[in-house]
Amino acid sequence: MTATPLPLAQSSQDAQGGACCAPIARQPLSEGDAAELAVLLKAAADPVRLRLLSMIGSHAGGEACVCDLTDAFDLTAPTISHHLKVLRTAGLIDGERRGTWVYYRIIPEAVNKLGALFTPLSEPVSA
Amino acid sequence: MTATPLPLAQSSQDAQGGACCAPIARQPLSEGDAAELAVLLKAAADPVRLRLLSMIGSHAGGEACVCDLTDAFDLTAPTISHHLKVLRTAGLIDGERRGTWVYYRIIPEAVNKLGALFTPLSEPVSA
DNA sequence: CTATGATTTAGATGAACATCGAACCAATAG
DNA sequence: CTATTGGTTCGATGTTCATCTAAATCATAG
Numbered sequence: 001m002t003a004t005p006l007p008l009a010q011s012s013q014d015a016q017g018g019a020c021c022a023p024i025a026r027q028p029l030s031e032g033d034a035a036e037l038a039v040l041l042k043a044a045a046d047p048v049r050l051r052l053l054s055m056i057g058s059h060a061g062g063e064a065c066v067c068d069l070t071d072a073f074d075l076t077a078p079t080i081s082h083h084l085k086v087l088r089t090a091g092l093i094d095g096e097r098r099g100t101w102v103y104y105r106i107i108p109e110a111v112n113k114l115g116a117l118f119t120p121l122s123e124p125v126s127a
Numbered sequence: 128m129t130a131t132p133l134p135l136a137q138s139s140q141d142a143q144g145g146a147c148c149a150p151i152a153r154q155p156l157s158e159g160d161a162a163e164l165a166v167l168l169k170a171a172a173d174p175v176r177l178r179l180l181s182m183i184g185s186h187a188g189g190e191a192c193v194c195d196l197t198d199a200f201d202l203t204a205p206t207i208s209h210h211l212k213v214l215r216t217a218g219l220i221d222g223e224r225r226g227t228w229v230y231y232r233i234i235p236e237a238v239n240k241l242g243a244l245f246t247p248l249s250e251p252v253s254a
Numbered sequence: 255c256t257a258t259g260a261t262t263t264a265g266a267t268g269a270a271c272a273t274c275g276a277a278c279c280a281a282t283a284g
Numbered sequence: 285c286t287a288t289t290g291g292t293t294c295g296a297t298g299t300t301c302a303t304c305t306a307a308a309t310c311a312t313a314g
Binding site for chain 2: 263
């Protein structure tokens, strides 16, 4: 970050819950949007976190207890907890303690942002 | 990589050009699929590379010359070249030299894999 | 041959990251 | 209150990464 003094860089038609930006092949991403999306992607770009994400998202009721997640990996509990925190900090999941256990669920809006980003244009700009 | 000797881990219904896996909330990702997708995501999870990707994909004709890309960043040529190589190695873009200049274009199949991964289920599993 | 566009290599540096063990907090069960 | 079990936080460690400078390489055009 060399303190680039760009004046505009409006964050597309973001409404804090919708798709942040146009599909990647529609128009160049602004510097700000790219930074914002990179945070989301960096959180998802790990094999363990990807599996955690899909285990949580595909679990019955849309949520999963940490106790269900830990056993599927050859990692210590602190490491799993760390990965969950990365996902939570990025805004991809949300956690809630209910009694003894902590349950996590996916935040669909965040996943939608990524889905919309990589959605190909239906019309391939001729050729 | 501690040489995990997993025996099965079949790569879903991948056909080397289609969507690798089911959406993230449909079923748990296999260890192999997660690793494969993490490579793709890690390549995309950088502000500079995201912008490169969208600049290439949204450029007229579906391809962009490196000379068009370099000026948009405050980075040296080797650094841009490095980022392009990361994207190319991951299979997200493909480059071709025509005369003096090198042109890059997006590989749609790779982008589609990510799009399909983050596509939400149409039916939100009740609630 | 020379100049331009682009990639590569090598080395260096500072930041970010994945992982672990140990300590710590929260809630339930005796 | 005192275990015990479930999770998180806290350092520490070794690795990966982005970026630069500098130089070398390669391809093409003139």
